[in-house]
Amino acid sequence: MTEDMPWVNLTQEEVEELRNKKQELTEYGKEQLRKFMRNQEPYPDEMFEEAERREKSNRVLQRYNDFYNLECSGLPHGTPITPEQQQMITLQSMIDALRCENLNREYNEIAISDIENLIEALYQQSITFLERVRKNNGR
Numbered sequence: 001m002t003e004d005m006p007w008v009n010l011t012q013e014e015v016e017e018l019r020n021k022k023q024e025l026t027e028y029g030k031e032q033l034r035k036f037m038r039n040q041e042p043y044p045d046e047m048f049e050e051a052e053r054r055e056k057s058n059r060v061l062q063r064y065n066d067f068y069n070l071e072c073s074g075l076p077h078g079t080p081i082t083p084e085q086q087q088m089i090t091l092q093s094m095i096d097a098l099r100c101e102n103l104n105r106e107y108n109e110i111a112i113s114d115i116e117n118l119i120e121a122l123y124q125q126s127i128t129f130l131e132r133v134r135k136n137n138g139r
Contacts, residue, residue: 019104026104053117056101060114061121063097094118 010018034048071089072079098114099107 015103022104057117057121060097060101060118061125063100064093064118064122065125067093067096 068089071093075081094115098110
């Protein structure tokens with residue numbers, strides 16, 4: 001697994017230990033949040049599932065943006081030279097972002113729903129950007 005990520009200099013044991021600790025902390029955090037929420041008002045489990053889905057989507061989008069921007073910043077003038085390069089950088093950034101999101105388990109296949117969620121998040125990001133540009137240019 002670490003051969004796929006040359007920017008990480010960890011042994012396989014260290015990677016496994018980090019995966020286990022991440023899983024433990026995630027479960028602990030979820031349980032603490034549930035305890036807190038139970039003391040407030042009764043909320044259905046679907047609310048927690050939706051919040052987790054949104055949180056994951058936001059993390060993947062941020063990682064995607066980081067990978068994409070890092071790749072493009074190393075190119076001449078900071079932009080892809082051909083449409084094929086832009087497509088390649090886009091697809092590789094998607095794979096890297098989803099792989100990072102799933103470091104705590106074996107991840108060799110990408111779920112279509114993960115790709116669709118990233119596409120939707122990118123679409124919403126573009127809408128937000130266009131609205132901000134329109135607002136700033138309309139002053």
